[in-house]
Amino acid sequence: MSEQIANERKFVSADFDKCTGCRVCELVCALENENVFDPKLSRIKVLPFHLLVNMPMSCRFCEDAPCVRSCSRKALTQSEETGVIIVDDDKCDLCGWCIESCKYGAIFLNQDKTTVMTCNLCNGTPQCIEWCPESALSLMTQEEVEEKTRKAAVKHLIPEEWR
Numbered sequence: 001m002s003e004q005i006a007n008e009r010k011f012v013s014a015d016f017d018k019c020t021g022c023r024v025c026e027l028v029c030a031l032e033n034e035n036v037f038d039p040k041l042s043r044i045k046v047l048p049f050h051l052l053v054n055m056p057m058s059c060r061f062c063e064d065a066p067c068v069r070s071c072s073r074k075a076l077t078q079s080e081e082t083g084v085i086i087v088d089d090d091k092c093d094l095c096g097w098c099i100e101s102c103k104y105g106a107i108f109l110n111q112d113k114t115t116v117m118t119c120n121l122c123n124g125t126p127q128c129i130e131w132c133p134e135s136a137l138s139l140m141t142q143e144e145v146e147e148k149t150r151k152a153a154v155k156h157l158i159p160e161e162w163r
Contacts, residue, residue: 009063009083010139012044012119012126014056018136021046021054025128025137032127033120034112041110043119044128056137058128059085059106059119067098067107067118075115082121089115 026042034041044058061083068076068085075091076098078084085107092115099107099116110117119126129137140148 008141009061010141011060011083012056012058012121012128012137013140013145015136015138016049016053016055018134019046019054019056020134020136021048022133024131024133025056028127028131029122032122033117034110041112041117043108043117045105045108047105056128057105059102060104060142061085066101066103070097070101072097084120085118086120087116087118089113092116 023039023046025044026039026046027037029042029044030036030038030040033043039045044056047055047057049055061078063083065076065078065083065085068078071092072095073091073093075088075093077086077088079086094109094114094116099109107116107118122128126137126139129139
């Protein structure tokens with residue numbers, strides 16, 4: 001896959017300044033994908049990082065994804081078009097290598113199916129984004145996230161009167 005296409009892959013990204021930790025994203029994700037309001041069956045997880053910071057975590061659809069490479073049973077494959085990681089529940093033996101290899105912590109245990117799960121972008125319309133009451137979630141490329149992070153760092157490090 002060309003580097004240009006991989007860099008254009010969009011994933012669910014969070015604005016930590018806006019996320020209140022309400023976890024509505026988890027509920028709507030579980031409802032959309034598992035037909036139940038159960039946050040433990042969500043493909044996005046909100047992790048409390050600090051008293052005032054919540055970190056929604058979801059798959060970033062890495063190029064040459066370590067989770068796919070680490071699966072000895074070939075239970076994980078990756079869409080060439082979107083980068084979405086596809087889990088074959090029948091092949092997954094829950095060895096945990098994919099969970100361990102994910103540097104973003106974005107592969108989760110599906111306790112009901114005894115398999116793993118990760119963001120599937122809800123077939124193009126991520127419900128977590130649609131339903132986030134604070135508009136803290138959006139689809140972004142890795143490049144867009146890095147640019148946003150750089151700008152936020154400058155904003156916090158350089159006094160406004162110097163900019």
